[in-house]
Amino acid sequence: MCRHPPRTQAAVGPRGHNGWVSQHWVLHVDMDQFLVAVELLRHPELVGRPVVVGGRGDPTERAVVSTASYEARERGVHSGLALKLAWRRCPDAVFLPVDFPVYEAASARVMATLRATPGAVVEVLGWDEAFVGIETDDPVVTATAIRAAVLDATGLHCSVGIGDTLVRAKIATDFGKPQGTFQLTRDNWMEVMGERPTTALWGVGAKIGARLQAIGIRTVADLAAADEDALVTSFGPSSGGHLVRLGRGGGRTRPDDTPWVARAHGRETTYQSDLTTADEVRAALSELAQRVVDDCRKEDRAVQRVHLKVRFAPFFTFTKVRKLPEPTWDVDVVTQTAYALFLALDDQRPVRLLGVRGEMVPPDGGY
């Protein structure tokens, strides 16, 4: 992968010597090979070896790679790859099971460190990344300080993207990895991104990229110059406007630290051997529904819609949704609703994956 632009002067921010006025910057902090890095803290003997974290750590099972170490990535192993394939590509890799509580604890220490930065507004994006909004006269110095603070507090390395918008900061991080910093602003956006395909943008995947290409928009520069009305016609009022802004690197400039409120909780499981009978399916749905209801109950918010996700062998996924007559915590109601959706599919093939998701009543949405 040759995604790194040359580290020109644009890669280094204005130095904070005399005369620079403090201004607001967005920093995107992203942990390097997070799950693997956490594992290496407790297994230092594995440093330098190809390490793969995924599933239950058994590469003969149906599961995928959550995170691969840089050594494993050099051998073609990446997140999302089936563990069996990872094993084939890299038979001498060490396979470790996913250990959620440990990563959650590490994540909490990272986020606490970011929040402890004076003046920082922290918007958490996931386990291993966050935006930090901050006033500084030298964002590179600030980024370096944050990387050192995170390393000191957790023993973990991260990379930092610096930008004048969230989108630019987020995209900048990739150019800084690993253990580095990169700056992307309105001044170097087109120079760095203009000739890249639209899929290099955050939020443009293969499908949107193909649809853009079909209307003559191939690169980020093409998108930035595109006619907004044409995009609105093709993608709708919200997405059309969003895409043009994205092409220009625009959008939000301030992280939002409002605490995150879940809309839904879901559980899904890929079964090691396919489910073939109605009883097996009903029993599995019952177990998933129980866990979903437990999660919703913890927040004291009832389930108002039930989603069923089914993957039949070999690879064909359905999702169905049904609103309940009234919000509930009754596991039987959730189970029966999911099962009714399953029966409505009227498909006799073996089931490989089942998922149940409960959409919850909004916290202020009383009923």
Add this chain to the structure above:
DNA sequence: TCTGGGGTCCTAGGACCC
């Protein structure tokens, strides 16, 4: 060759009411 599990947001279109 085999495809996780946790989420979010958006659009389209039908049903229904005024």
Add this chain to the structure above:
DNA sequence: TCTGGGGTCCTAGGACCC
């Protein structure tokens, strides 16, 4: 017999992210 718009609610499904 043919026909408005506007609004809301609902389901289906697509797409994307980590």
